[in-house]
Amino acid sequence: MxxxxxxxxxxxxxxxxxxxxxxxxxxxxxxxxxxxxxxxxxxxxxxxxxxxxxxxxxxxxxxxxxxxxxxxxxxxxxxxxxxxLRTGTDSLIRVLCVPGLALDWLPGALEAWGRKHPQVQVSVSTLHSRQIAASLALREGDIGFAFEPASHPALVSQAIGKSRMVCVGALDAASVPLAML
Structure with missing residues (x-):
C-alpha cells in the first residue's frame, strides 16, 4: 500500500x-x-x-x-x-498533560524550559491520565504529566512533585462540619 x-x-x-x-x-x-x-x-x-x-x-x-x-x-x-537530522535538534516535543496542570503548573515550566531550548517547538494536548498513558504507549506524544502513575508496561513514571489538597468553604457554613467530608 x-x-x-x-x-x-x-x-x-x-x-x-x-x-x-x-x-x-x-x-x-x-x-x-x-x-x-x-x-x-x-x-x-x-x-x-x-x-x-x-x-x-x-x-x-x-x-x-x-x-x-x-x-x-x-x-x-x-x-x-x-x-x-536536518536541524540537528528535535524540533518538536509533543507534551500531554492533565487539564489541571496544563492551566496552572505547565505554562511556567514550559516557559523556563523554552528559555534553555529556544530552537525546540512544543505542542500541548490536554487529556485525562488514562488517555495520556494510552497515547504515550501509541507514541502519539513524547512526554506526559499526570496526577497518577501510568500503569502500562511500555511506560515509566517518575514523581516530580507533591501537591496539597485542602477543603475551602464559606466562613459562615458552620452547618456543614468539615469532619463529615
Missing part, C-alpha cells in the same frame, strides 16, 4: 469525512476523493460506504485501521527523525 493511500485512509477514519481529511493533508477535496478511490482500488474492497453524504467505514476498514494507524504513527516518527 502506498504511503499516500495510508495517509488518506488514516485521515478519513480520523475526520469521518473526505473534506476533513483533505484539510488535514492540505489538499483539495477532489484530490482527496480521487486518492481515496485509488486506495480502495488498490486494496480491492470498498473501505467506506457512502450513506447520506457521510462515509461509514466497512468491516474491512475496521479490520485494516489498527494496522494502518500503527504504520501511520511509525511514518510520523520517521518524519520527525528526518527533521531532527
Amino acid at each position: 502506498r504511503i499516500r493511500y495510508i495517509e488518506i485512509f488514516y485521515h478519513v477514519m480520523q475526520a469521518g469525512t473526505v473534506k476533513g481529511a483533505a484539510d488535514m493533508l492540505h489538499i483539495t477535496q477532489p484530490a482527496a476523493t480521487r486518492l481515496l478511490q485509488q486506495a480502495e482500488q488498490h486494496v480491492g474492497v470498498p473501505l467506506f460506504q457512502r450513506v447520506k453524504r457521510r462515509l461509514v467505514p466497512t468491516a474491512e476498514a475496521q479490520l485494516l485501521y489498527p494496522e494502518v494507524e500503527q504504520m501511520y504513527l511509525q511514518l510520523d516518527a520517521v518524519r520527525r527523525m528526518v527533521a531532527t
